[in-house]
Amino acid sequence: MSLLQVDGISRHFGGVTALRNVDVRMREGETLGMIGPNGSGKTTFVNIVTGHLVPDGGRLLFKGTSIAGAAPHHLAALGLTRTYQAVRVFGGLSVRKNIEAALLLGLSGAPAAAEQDELVHWLRLDHRLSSPAGSLTLFEQRRLELLMRLLQRPSLIMLDEPVGGLAVTEVREMIALLQELKARCSIFVIEHTMRVIRELADRVVVLMAGEKIADGPPADILRDKRVVEQYLGTAHA
Amino acid sequence: MNGRHLAIALAVAALAAPFVLEGNRFLAFVFGIVMINLLWASGMNLLYGFVGLMPLMFAGIAGIAAYAMVALTREAGWSFWLATPVAAVGAAFVGVLLGLPSLRLKGFYFTLCSLVIQSVLTLAFTFFPRFTNGDTGLNQIEPPAWGGVQLAGVWFDATLSVVAVVGVLLAAWIVQTRLGQRFIAIREDDVLAEVMGIDVVRNRIIAFFIVSLYAAVGGCFYASYVGFISPRSFDVLTSLGIWLCVAFGGRGTIIGPIIGTVILAPIPYLLQELQAFKDVLSGVLIIVVTLVMPAGIHGEIMRRRSLRRAAAPPTVSAAEAVSSNGGAR
Numbered sequence: 001m002s003l004l005q006v007d008g009i010s011r012h013f014g015g016v017t018a019l020r021n022v023d024v025r026m027r028e029g030e031t032l033g034m035i036g037p038n039g040s041g042k043t044t045f046v047n048i049v050t051g052h053l054v055p056d057g058g059r060l061l062f063k064g065t066s067i068a069g070a071a072p073h074h075l076a077a078l079g080l081t082r083t084y085q086a087v088r089v090f091g092g093l094s095v096r097k098n099i100e101a102a103l104l105l106g107l108s109g110a111p112a113a114a115e116q117d118e119l120v121h122w123l124r125l126d127h128r129l130s131s132p133a134g135s136l137t138l139f140e141q142r143r144l145e146l147l148m149r150l151l152q153r154p155s156l157i158m159l160d161e162p163v164g165g166l167a168v169t170e171v172r173e174m175i176a177l178l179q180e181l182k183a184r185c186s187i188f189v190i191e192h193t194m195r196v197i198r199e200l201a202d203r204v205v206v207l208m209a210g211e212k213i214a215d216g217p218p219a220d221i222l223r224d225k226r227v228v229e230q231y232l233g234t235a236h237a
Numbered sequence: 238m239n240g241r242h243l244a245i246a247l248a249v250a251a252l253a254a255p256f257v258l259e260g261n262r263f264l265a266f267v268f269g270i271v272m273i274n275l276l277w278a279s280g281m282n283l284l285y286g287f288v289g290l291m292p293l294m295f296a297g298i299a300g301i302a303a304y305a306m307v308a309l310t311r312e313a314g315w316s317f318w319l320a321t322p323v324a325a326v327g328a329a330f331v332g333v334l335l336g337l338p339s340l341r342l343k344g345f346y347f348t349l350c351s352l353v354i355q356s357v358l359t360l361a362f363t364f365f366p367r368f369t370n371g372d373t374g375l376n377q378i379e380p381p382a383w384g385g386v387q388l389a390g391v392w393f394d395a396t397l398s399v400v401a402v403v404g405v406l407l408a409a410w411i412v413q414t415r416l417g418q419r420f421i422a423i424r425e426d427d428v429l430a431e432v433m434g435i436d437v438v439r440n441r442i443i444a445f446f447i448v449s450l451y452a453a454v455g456g457c458f459y460a461s462y463v464g465f466i467s468p469r470s471f472d473v474l475t476s477l478g479i480w481l482c483v484a485f486g487g488r489g490t491i492i493g494p495i496i497g498t499v500i501l502a503p504i505p506y507l508l509q510e511l512q513a514f515k516d517v518l519s520g521v522l523i524i525v526v527t528l529v530m531p532a533g534i535h536g537e538i539m540r541r542r543s544l545r546r547a548a549a550p551p552t553v554s555a556a557e558a559v560s561s562n563g564g565a566r
Contacts, residue, residue, distance in 0.1 A: 073434050088428070092425050101418065104419055104434070
């Protein structure tokens with residue numbers, strides 16, 4: 001059984017087709033990358049899977065049950081969560097309050113205090129607990145985002161450009177963090193930075209103008225003639 | 238002095254004041270009005286300060302309850318103490334029903350929608366005179382009776398003190414429960430709150446119901462205390478006046494609405510001779526709050542304090558001050 005099974009998803013915005021008949025499957029424990037030019041429908045795809053948008057047609061299964069039309073808060077309880085391209089934390093609240101907000105979900109298997117501390121320490125936020133989340137650096141905010149998700153023990157986390165806006169050294173650190181994250185949950189990641197895809201993804205899906213044009217291991221995909229021509233360009237190849 | 242001491246001191250002051258003011262009927266009456274407004278403001282604050290929605294139909298809901306209470310006591314012969322909870326719960330349900338479509342909206346759009354609902358309610362009070370007596374209003378509303386004796390004078394004032402103190406304490410308790418934490422998360426970022434597993438619409442409905450109860454209970458006490466109600470008692474200006482108490486004092490804190498109400502609520506009564514000036518004053522205050530003190534008096538005090546602290550050793554608290562200012566919007 002796939003962890004996530006997306007069959008023939010389509011979505012139109014007025015006359016514009018954002019997604020056409022896209023199929024994606026993910027196994028438990030797999031890290032799946034999604035790449036494609038701007039406007040190819042990547043974020044729309046995540047918005048549909050995480051309940052922010054309703055698809056025009058198609059089937060959505062998470063852990064074997066249909067999640068079409070389920071609200072995001074419902075999906076969070078099922079273990080499907082996401083981050084945003086533009087970082088999103090409760091900026092006016094302290095880091096500690098952000099953590100408490102994440103724990104409001106009240107799962108029966110919520111991490112005990114010791115494990116919470118371990119996560120905080122791993123993401124190097126221990127010295128920031130009383131700072132307002134809005135005063136943190138972008139990289140710290142990205143780590144706080146991950147922390148808040150992990151406290152809810154997701155089975156699948158969908159990351160929308162997790163290294164967007166980060167400095168080169170920070171990108172390296174983030175990739176290392178995400179490598180370790182792979183042991184904790186399945187990851188779906190949208191990225192433009194090919195390093196992230198190359199080093200993290202077990203498999204890559206390529207979207208182009210709302211259609212899936214390739215699906216396979218990163219090494220093959222990054223050599224695929226169509227992908228190179230239409231997306232990567234010769235500079236990357 | 239910590240929060241608990243301050244709370245006890247304020248509660249004692251509120252309960253003692255009617256007896257101190259007993260000699261001056263006018264001041265005692267103004268005090269009673271302040272207590273009703275305090276109940277209203279702490280209710281409004283739950284939605285405006287903690288969930289981030291500005292309900293301009295607040296007075297309309299108070300009106301529904303007040304008219305219902307009068308009808309139940311006059312026509313069905315119920316006692317005030319039975320009619321008030323029934324009318325309050327009924328009005329809160331009507332409020333939620335009316336608010337249901339708008340509770341999916343946020344920020345400005347919710348406010349706009351609530352303004353429309355308030356206008357419709359004001360029109361309804363005017364044009365369905367069966368229960369409201371139209372623009373003429375209802376007068377000689379009986380004060381509640383307590384063991385066969387009608388509440389009057391100092392005992393009515395003291396009753397209002399108790400109601401207001403209970404209302405404030407209840408609000409203070411609600412905001413530190415898990416429910417209150419959810420409200421704050423929704424206020425800060427409703428999209429993120431939803432992804433964090435919080436059912437935003439459901440929690441907004443719960444908040445709106447609680448707030449409607451505050452409005453409604455206040456409306457019933459207002460009607461029996463003043464003895465006269467008309468559509469003007471519950472129009473949009475009333476909603477705005479209560480909102481101003483919250484915004485002026487400091488939204489999203491428990492002490493803020495208390496400060497705002499104590500300063501602002503007596504003004505219309507103390508300046509009764511200067512009707513026009515009173516409206517100009519509240520207009521000016523709305524502008525001042527929006528431009529100069531978006532976090533209200535309490536927020537402004539806190540900001541200055543943290544700036545002063547930041548001036549001594551240059552640490553993170555400067556950033557704190559900036560973000561608390563930005564967070565107030």
